[in-house]
Amino acid sequence: MRTIRLSFLHMIKFVRQDKMLFAAMIAPLLAGIAIHFAVPVAEKELIRMTGMPAILFPYYSLFDVFFASITPVMFCFIAAMVVLEEHDDHIDRYLFVTGLGRNGYFISHIVLPAIFAFFITVVLLPVFGLMSMSVAEIFFLSLAGSLQGIIIALLIVTLSSNKLEGMAVTKLASLMMLGAFVPYFVPAPLNLCVSFLPSFWMGKAMAEKEPVSMLLSVLVSMGWIFIMKKKYDRKI
Amino acid sequence: MRFKTLLLWDMKFQARYGFYLLYGFLTVFYIVLLLSLPLSWKENAAAILIYSDPAAMGLFFMGAIILLEKSQRVTSFFAVSPLRVIEYVCSKVLSLSVIGMLVATVLAVATNCRSLPLLLLGTFLSSVMFTLLGVIIATKITSLNQFILATVPIEIIAFVPAVLHLFKMTPAFLRIYPANVCMDLIAGRDFSLIGLILTMILIAVLFVVAYKCVGKMWQNQGGVKL
Structure with missing residues (x-):
C-alpha cells in the first residue's frame, strides 16, 4: 500500500511540474460553472430566437452525463500520458521489479486517478448539475464516468506507442463518451447498435430513468476493463 | 522539388502515425x-464539427508532431540542410490542410451543404490559422502537457465566439472577427468582406511569427521531452 501511495505521489509531482495538475483541478470547476450558468442562458436565447417552447431543456440530463464524464476522462488522460512517457523512458520496467509490481503500478497510475475523479464528481455533480438528481443517480453517474475514464486510459496506453499516437488514440477513445447522445436522438431498437458503449447505458439510464441501464452500464464497463487490462498487461 | 519532397514526407509521417486512418x-x-x-440541427452541427475538428486539427496535433521531430533530432537535420524555414512551415500547413479539406468535403457532401466552395475556403483558412498557431506554440514548449495547456486559451478564443456567432448570439460588429468569418464561410452564409481581409492579414501575421519561431527553434535546438 505504501509503495502504491508513493508511486501515486511521484506521478502527482511529475504532473505538477507542467502545471497540468492545477489545470486538472480547475477544469472541472470551470466546466461545471459553464454548464450550470451558460446552458440555461443559451436555452433562453434560443427560445427567444426560435419561438419554440424548449430546445435544450429536454437534453439537460445529457449535459449532466457529460459533466460526470469530464473529470474522470481528464484525470485518466493525464495519467495515461504519464504512463506513455514512463514507458518511452523505460522507467516503468524498473518500477515493475520493485515492491510496487505491475498491479501496483496499474493501481497507482490508472485506478487512483479514477477514484479521485469519482469523489470530485460526487461533490461537483449536485452543485453544477442541471437536473435535480437522487443520491443513487449521482453515485451511479460518478461511478460510471470513472469506469469510463479507466477504459479510455487503458485504450490510450494499449493502442499507442508514443505520445503522438497517444493524441490520435485519445481523440478516437474520447468518442466513447458520445454514446450518451444515442438514446436521446436515435429510436430503439436501432440505438442498440452502440450498446457496447458504457456511455450509451449512462445516457439511457438518465433519459429513460431506467435503473437497469445503470447496472448494465457498470457491467459493460467492467467487461471493457477486463479485456483492456489483459491487453495492457501484454503491452506493458 | 525540395518542397514537394518535404510535403510528401510530412504526409507520409502523418499517415504512419495514423492520422489518415x-x-x-x-x-x-x-x-x-x-x-x-434532426434536420433542423444538421446544418449547424456539420458546421461546428468541421470547424472544431478537421479544420482545427493543426492546433491539436502540431505540438506532438514538432515535439516528436525535436526528440528524433529531425529539426536539427533540417537546420543544416538546404531546406528553408518557409518551406518547412508551408509544408506543415498544407499537409494538415489536405486532411482537413478532404474530411470537410465528405461531410459537406453527406449533409448537402449550402456552398461547397465557400465551405472549402472557410476550412482552408481555419486550418491555416490553427496550424500556424499550433506551430508557434509548439516551438516554445518542451512537453506535450505544456502544449495542451497553452492551446486551451486559444481554443476558448477561437471556438466560443464562433459557435455563438453560428447561433446568431453575438453582436453584429463581431462579423469581422476572423473565427466568425471562417464559421460563416463553413456554414455557407453571407460573410463580411472586411472580416475576410482581416482574416488574411491575421494569417499573414501568424505566418511571419511562425517563420521567426521556427527559425529560432532550429538555431536553439536543445533537449526535449516527448
Whole structure:
C-alpha cells in the first residue's frame, strides 16, 4: 500500500511540474460553472430566437452525463500520458521489479486517478448539475464516468506507442463518451447498435430513468476493463 | 522539388502515425452522427464539427508532431540542410490542410451543404490559422502537457465566439472577427468582406511569427521531452 501511495505521489509531482495538475483541478470547476450558468442562458436565447417552447431543456440530463464524464476522462488522460512517457523512458520496467509490481503500478497510475475523479464528481455533480438528481443517480453517474475514464486510459496506453499516437488514440477513445447522445436522438431498437458503449447505458439510464441501464452500464464497463487490462498487461 | 519532397514526407509521417486512418474513421462516425440528428440541427452541427475538428486539427496535433521531430533530432537535420524555414512551415500547413479539406468535403457532401466552395475556403483558412498557431506554440514548449495547456486559451478564443456567432448570439460588429468569418464561410452564409481581409492579414501575421519561431527553434535546438 505504501509503495502504491508513493508511486501515486511521484506521478502527482511529475504532473505538477507542467502545471497540468492545477489545470486538472480547475477544469472541472470551470466546466461545471459553464454548464450550470451558460446552458440555461443559451436555452433562453434560443427560445427567444426560435419561438419554440424548449430546445435544450429536454437534453439537460445529457449535459449532466457529460459533466460526470469530464473529470474522470481528464484525470485518466493525464495519467495515461504519464504512463506513455514512463514507458518511452523505460522507467516503468524498473518500477515493475520493485515492491510496487505491475498491479501496483496499474493501481497507482490508472485506478487512483479514477477514484479521485469519482469523489470530485460526487461533490461537483449536485452543485453544477442541471437536473435535480437522487443520491443513487449521482453515485451511479460518478461511478460510471470513472469506469469510463479507466477504459479510455487503458485504450490510450494499449493502442499507442508514443505520445503522438497517444493524441490520435485519445481523440478516437474520447468518442466513447458520445454514446450518451444515442438514446436521446436515435429510436430503439436501432440505438442498440452502440450498446457496447458504457456511455450509451449512462445516457439511457438518465433519459429513460431506467435503473437497469445503470447496472448494465457498470457491467459493460467492467467487461471493457477486463479485456483492456489483459491487453495492457501484454503491452506493458 | 525540395518542397514537394518535404510535403510528401510530412504526409507520409502523418499517415504512419495514423492520422489518415483516424480521420477516415472519424469521418464515417461524423456522417452517422449527422444523419441521425434532426434536420433542423444538421446544418449547424456539420458546421461546428468541421470547424472544431478537421479544420482545427493543426492546433491539436502540431505540438506532438514538432515535439516528436525535436526528440528524433529531425529539426536539427533540417537546420543544416538546404531546406528553408518557409518551406518547412508551408509544408506543415498544407499537409494538415489536405486532411482537413478532404474530411470537410465528405461531410459537406453527406449533409448537402449550402456552398461547397465557400465551405472549402472557410476550412482552408481555419486550418491555416490553427496550424500556424499550433506551430508557434509548439516551438516554445518542451512537453506535450505544456502544449495542451497553452492551446486551451486559444481554443476558448477561437471556438466560443464562433459557435455563438453560428447561433446568431453575438453582436453584429463581431462579423469581422476572423473565427466568425471562417464559421460563416463553413456554414455557407453571407460573410463580411472586411472580416475576410482581416482574416488574411491575421494569417499573414501568424505566418511571419511562425517563420521567426521556427527559425529560432532550429538555431536553439536543445533537449526535449516527448
